[in-house]
Each structure stands twice: as structure tokens, then as C-alpha cells.
Amino acid sequence: MKATTLFDKIWDSHVVHSVNQGPDVLYIDQHMIHEVTSPQAFTGINNRGQKVFRPERTLATADHNIPTKDQDKPIRDELSRIQVEKLTENCNDHNITLYGLGHPYNGIVHVIGPELGITRPGMTIVCGDSHTSTHGALGSIAFGIGTSEVEMVLASQCILQPKPKKMRINIDGTLKKGVSSKDIILYIISKISTSGGTGYFIEFAGSAIRNLSMEARMTICNMSIEMGARGGLIAPDETTFEYIKGREFAPSGEEWEKALTYWKTLKTDEDAVFDLELNYKAEDIGPMITYGTNPGMGINITERIPELSEVDENNRLSFNKSLEYMNFKPGDSMLGKPVDYVFVGSCTNGRIEDLRAFASIVKGRKKADSITAWIVPGSHHVESQAKEEGLLEILEKAGFELRQPGCSACLAMNDDKIPAGKYSVSTSNRNFEGRQGPGARTLLASPLTAAAAAVTGKITNPADLI
Amino acid sequence: MPIEKFNILKSACVPLPVENVDTDQIIPARFLKATSRKGFGDNLFRDWRYDNNNQPISSFVTNNPVYSGSILVAGKNFGSGSSREHAAWAIHDYGFKVVISSFFADIFKNNALNNGILPVQVSESFLVELFSEIVTDPQTTVKVDLPAQTVTILSKGLSEKFEINPYKKECMMNGFDDIDFLLSMKEKITEYEQSRPL
Numbered sequence: 001m002k003a004t005t006l007f008d009k010i011w012d013s014h015v016v017h018s019v020n021q022g023p024d025v026l027y028i029d030q031h032m033i034h035e036v037t038s039p040q041a042f043t044g045i046n047n048r049g050q051k052v053f054r055p056e057r058t059l060a061t062a063d064h065n066i067p068t069k070d071q072d073k074p075i076r077d078e079l080s081r082i083q084v085e086k087l088t089e090n091c092n093d094h095n096i097t098l099y100g101l102g103h104p105y106n107g108i109v110h111v112i113g114p115e116l117g118i119t120r121p122g123m124t125i126v127c128g129d130s131h132t133s134t135h136g137a138l139g140s141i142a143f144g145i146g147t148s149e150v151e152m153v154l155a156s157q158c159i160l161q162p163k164p165k166k167m168r169i170n171i172d173g174t175l176k177k178g179v180s181s182k183d184i185i186l187y188i189i190s191k192i193s194t195s196g197g198t199g200y201f202i203e204f205a206g207s208a209i210r211n212l213s214m215e216a217r218m219t220i221c222n223m224s225i226e227m228g229a230r231g232g233l234i235a236p237d238e239t240t241f242e243y244i245k246g247r248e249f250a251p252s253g254e255e256w257e258k259a260l261t262y263w264k265t266l267k268t269d270e271d272a273v274f275d276l277e278l279n280y281k282a283e284d285i286g287p288m289i290t291y292g293t294n295p296g297m298g299i300n301i302t303e304r305i306p307e308l309s310e311v312d313e314n315n316r317l318s319f320n321k322s323l324e325y326m327n328f329k330p331g332d333s334m335l336g337k338p339v340d341y342v343f344v345g346s347c348t349n350g351r352i353e354d355l356r357a358f359a360s361i362v363k364g365r366k367k368a369d370s371i372t373a374w375i376v377p378g379s380h381h382v383e384s385q386a387k388e389e390g391l392l393e394i395l396e397k398a399g400f401e402l403r404q405p406g407c408s409a410c411l412a413m414n415d416d417k418i419p420a421g422k423y424s425v426s427t428s429n430r431n432f433e434g435r436q437g438p439g440a441r442t443l444l445a446s447p448l449t450a451a452a453a454a455v456t457g458k459i460t461n462p463a464d465l466i
Numbered sequence: 467m468p469i470e471k472f473n474i475l476k477s478a479c480v481p482l483p484v485e486n487v488d489t490d491q492i493i494p495a496r497f498l499k500a501t502s503r504k505g506f507g508d509n510l511f512r513d514w515r516y517d518n519n520n521q522p523i524s525s526f527v528t529n530n531p532v533y534s535g536s537i538l539v540a541g542k543n544f545g546s547g548s549s550r551e552h553a554a555w556a557i558h559d560y561g562f563k564v565v566i567s568s569f570f571a572d573i574f575k576n577n578a579l580n581n582g583i584l585p586v587q588v589s590e591s592f593l594v595e596l597f598s599e600i601v602t603d604p605q606t607t608v609k610v611d612l613p614a615q616t617v618t619i620l621s622k623g624l625s626e627k628f629e630i631n632p633y634k635k636e637c638m639m640n641g642f643d644d645i646d647f648l649l650s651m652k653e654k655i656t657e658y659e660q661s662r663p664l
């Protein structure tokens with residue numbers, strides 16, 4: 001038999017039909033929806049007089065547009081409230097399970113999927129949110145879709161997709177002190193740019209990836225979309241199985257054994273060929289920080305912003321525009337730059353390990369007076385775990401508070417907006433102009449680097465505080 | 467939603483010579499609260515078009531009366547970022563039928579096609595030529611011929627082929643919609659479900 005990649009194995013087993021010279025009709029095992037990108041899809045379904053084809057394969061949560069304070073009270077912003085109510089109405093009408101506000105399973109869609117054992121190896125998963133790629137960390141094909149495609153899945157449990165090309169990125173070696181998976185992915189994007197992965201689905205491999213925890217792997221796959229890729233995935237292994245076992249919706253007993261046998265077959269054959277293969281060394285990666293307005297504009301925290309002469313001629317215009325927006329100069333050192341806000345959260349770094357990492361640095365220290373910090377857990381589950389583990393106490397002692405779960409300042413649809421001109425070290429995934437609020441200046445970094453900024457009030461190498 | 471049929475379009479262009487125009491620029495997140503598809507055009511490029519007091523910024527292209535037409539010409543890597551289809555709706559609602567760039571982000575390309583917007587990917591040199599023509603003469607007319615898959619700057623006679631998936635081309639030319647197609651496949655889908663290993 002022809003050697004195939006993990007991606008091929010999962011994709012090919014989900015093809016219902018191939019349109020001649022066209023896309024594949026791909027069967028979707030798990031569909032996830034939220035309040036922002038689903039209402040128009042339901043309108044489409046209703047206008048056609050259709051019912052949702054397989055309601056048990058769609059799961060809904062409210063996360064993008066909700067407040068992170070006073071969640072027990074009605075949402076104040078009228079449009080946001082209507083959007084959340086619309087989701088409830090649509091889920092009721094179509095028999096879709098909803099983990100809405102206040103539900104113990106509520107949280108950011110890409111946090112709750114893995115956490116509840118809904119995301120499993122070998123699955124196809126889609127959601128109307130580009131960071132659906134997060135779920136790939138458990139060895140599934142997961143990608144973000146538009147609302148028309150949400151409508152397709154609601155109507156037929158399938159989606160029309162051309163098969164992407166395949167890339168493998170190998171990272172071997174051992175990570176240095178103060179370096180985490182967020183730094184790995186920011187490093188890769190800084191090397192291949194925000195369009196370097198366009199047209200590809202990426203498998204992350206190598207010893208440095210194998211040694212990562214499940215949650216750390218999620219951070220990597222989460223941001224694979226930021227290099228333009230359709231998604232990213234990591235072959236399931238003992239770490240994966242260990243993580244899934246015993247979770248709320250994970251298979252158990254005989255079902256578990258059956259699943260496990262299948263999951264163990266999910267890997268890339270030794271001589272399978274990728275359209276592109278890239279190799280990096282873990283030792284070359286330092287704590288990263290972005291200085292510009294796309295996730296590819298990142299550097300090792302100890303480096304300087306490139307000089308204009310070091311920037312590719314075609315990119316100089318947008319480089320200048322970016323620096324102007326950030327009010328930085330070419331050649332500036334990042335270390336020591338003052339910071340106003342720190343945002344810890346999002347589907348990139350809003351899980352329990354991220355809060356642990358943040359707490360490991362702020363423990364025994366104090367929040368810098370100049371800093372406003374928003375620490376937003378990715379789900380209720382994360383929130384209660386943080387309390388149980390005593391992280392909340394550590395945070396509070398250091399002068400931080402924990403908000404309620406949601407997307408929050410990651411996209412600033414709710415009230416959590418960074419004011420114009422202010423600098424925010426954020427553990428989220430996008431530093432686009434205005435992403436965290438009109439005029440906001442975002443510096444993407446890991447939870448460790450965010451913690452270092454939070455206690456010093458400026459950009460600081462986390463390795464110095466460990 | 468059935469899409470408009472697309473065949474041949476001749477139009478002046480609106481130039482946006484900026485690279486990496488991401489979906490947050492096309493439609494900022496705070497405008498994603500609507501529950502219908504209508505009205506997004508008003509907020510297309512919102513933070514470039516209007517200042518903090520909601521006054522139009524005269525230097526921005528869409529506020530410049532010399533530029534008109536249903537073709538948007540943009541720099542490399544257009545539409546990167548979020549999967550929000552609102553970006554495509556905003557472009558469509560504003561009145562653009564074609565976006566020309568030298569590179570498109572994947573999800574945006576799908577979203578555009580699903581809404582009857584034709585993404586036309588041209589070479590870097592063609593794009594440079596097109597921008598300079600439009601700057602010299604804002605009335606520069608471009609012909610986009612979908613059946614022939616060509617894009618032509620009429621005044622210069624400069625023409626280039628562009629790629630489109632044959633299935634998507636069919637859909638655009640006939641105003642077909644993917645959902646109708648998928649609904650017609652239900653039997654096959656049910657069959658597939660029964661044969662699934664897990």
C-alpha cells in the first residue's frame with residue numbers, strides 16, 4: 001500500500017464523494033458553533049425550510065460576545081444580548097445542545113471541546129472560527145469555516161472542500177528556560193510569515209513537539225492558522241490518550257479499547273511524502289514577542305526590531321506602516337519598553353497550564369502599579385480548577401483578579417477593549433491593528449512573558465525571573 | 467443563499483495598495499453583532515474610512531470621489547486572519563463584485579466565492595502595472611472575463627489568465643450554491659454514515 005500521511009488517512013476516510021475536478025464532499029464528525037458566526041446560517045436553513053440534518057453532531061457555546069463580569073446578570077449591550085438569545089432560540093428550534101452562559105461546561109469553543117473529551121483523534125471538526133485548528137493537537141483534522149459553510153454542515157453534515165497540500169514542520173531538541181510552546185509557534189511564523197502556510201495543512205512533529213503536554217500542543221495548532229495554513233495537527237500518542245481518558249464525553253470501557261486500537265493506527269507512514277518539509281531546532285528558540293501588526297512580526301525578546309535595510313524590499317511599506325501604528329522605531333530594543341495592559345486568556349493560552357505558568361512567575365511578587373491586568377480563564381472548568389489548585393490565591397495575593405470565561409480582549413467584541421494607544425502584552429493570537437480595540441497596540445507573547453511584564457511594568461525576559 | 471450569476475464584468479477600480487489587509491481591517495469585530503447578512507457595507511474598512519468622531523477620512527480611497535467601480539484592487543495577502551464571512555459580506559454589500567490581488571488568504575477566498583465575489587489572483591507585476599494605471603487614470607477600466615479566465619487592463623491591452631477551480635467556476639457562472647448541491651447528496655451521505663468504522 002502507498003505510504004500516506006496522518007492527514008491523508010483522516011481526510012480520505014471522510015470523503016463521501018469527490019466532485020470531478022472539484023472539491024471533496026467531506027463528512028464532519030463534530031461541528032461546533034457560537035453566537036457570532038451562526039445566526040445567518042440558521043436563517044439560511046430556515047429560509048430553505050430545512051431542519052438541521054444531524055443535530056447531535058453540533059455543539060453550541062456562547063463565548064465571543066459575552067461579558068467576563070457579572071455573567072449571572074442580563075447582558076447589558078443590546079446587540080450582544082440579541083445575538084446570544086438568537087443562539088439559544090436556534091439551538092432550541094433545532095435540538096442542538098447548548099452550553100450557554102452560566103452552564104458549567106460553558107467556555108471558549110476551542111477550550112471546551114478538548115476539555116470535555118469531545119475532541120478526539122481521527123475526527124473531522126469544523127467551527128465558524130479560524131482557531132478551530134486548536135483541536136488538531138489531539139490528532140484530528142480541524143479547521144475554521146465561514147458562515148455559508150456553517151450552513152452547509154447544518155444542512156448536510158458535510159462540507160465541500162478542496163484537499164489542501166501537506167507540510168510537515170519538525171522541531172527537534174530541548175527548549176531553553178523560559179521558553180514555551182507559544183514561543184515555538186511565534187518563532188515559526190516569524191520565519192515563514194503569515195502567508196507561508198497558505199494552501200497547506202501542517203503536521204507538527206519532532207522530539208520537541210513529542211515532549212510537549214497536550215495543552216501546550218494546542219497552543220501550537222491553534223496558531224497554525226496565523227501562518228495562513230488551513231490547520232495543523234499532531235499525531236496522537238500516549239500523551240493524547242492519557243489526556244482524553246476519563247473526560248466527560250470520552251469513550252469508556254469496551255468503547256475506549258476499540259477507540260484506542262484505532263487511534264494507535266493514526267500516524268504518518270515512515271516513507272510518506274509531504275509537499276513541503278521544514279526543520280527547526282528547539283535550542284534556537286527564545287522567549288518571543290511581536291513588535292508589529294501581524295503575528296509574523298515577532299522576535300526573540302532579547303533582539304532588536306529589524307532595521308529597514310534588513311527588511312525585504314517588498315515589505316518595507318507595510319513594515320513602516322506597522323511600526324508607525326505601534327509607535328516603535330526600526331532597531332529599537334524591546335526589553336524595557338513600558339507596558340500598560342496584560343491580557344492572559346483566549347483559546348491560545350487560556351487553559352489551566354497557562355494560568356499555572358503565569359502564577360509561577362507572579363508568585364511572591366506584586367503586580368506593577370502601572371499595569372491593568374485581565375486574567376480570563378478559557379472556560380468555567382479552568383476557572384474552578386484555578387480556584388481548587390490555589391492559583392487564584394496566588395494571583396490575588398499578587399494583586400490580580402480572575403475574570404469569568406470568554407473570548408474577552410482576544411477580539412474585544414465585549415467591553416474588554418484595550419484603549420487607543422495603549423500597549424498590551426497579550427497571550428492571544430492576533431496583533432492586527434485594532435484587534436483588541438480601536439487603536440490598541442498588541443504585543444503577542446507567552447503566559448511567562450506576560451507575567452514578567454505584569455510584575456515589572458515593562459517588557460522583561462521571563463528567563464530572568466525564573 | 468443563491469449567488470448572483472457572474473460572466474463578464476467591465477468596471478473602473480478602487481485601488482487599495484496595502485499588503486496584508488486582514489479581516490479585522492475589512493470589518494472590525496465590534497461590527498459582528500448583527501444577526502442578518504445585511505448592512506455590513508457601511509462598516510467596510512471602518513477604521514480606515516472614518517475617524518473617531520465618525521467623520522469620513524478624506525484621504526482613504528473609498529472616500530475619494532475620483533475612484534468608483536465594482537472592482538477592488540488590493541495588495542498581496544488579502545483577507546488573512548479570521549474566518550468571519552462578514553468580511554465577504556461587507557465587501558459584497560458595499561458593491562464590489564471582484565477583488566484583484568496578487569495573493570489571497572485561503573478562508574477568505576472560499577468565503578468570497580460562496581458570496582458571489584470573484585477573487586482574481588494576478589502576478590505581482592500585473593498588480594504593480596494595474597495600480598500605476600489607476601493612479602494615472604482613475605477611470606481605467608478592467609475587464610474580468612470568467613468564462614475565459616482572463617483579466618485585462620483595457621487601455622493597455624494588458625491581459626493575464628487567472629486560476630479558478632472548475633467546480634467553483636460553474637457555480638459562479640450559473641449562480642449555483644453549494645448547499646443545493648449538498649442537499650442533493652443526502653442519500654449518499656446517509657450511506658456513508660452507515661459504513662463508518664467509528
Ligand code: SF4
Binds near residue numbers: 063129406411429
Ligand atoms: S479566544 Fe479569540 S481566537 Fe479564540 S475563539 Fe475566541 S475570539 Fe476566536
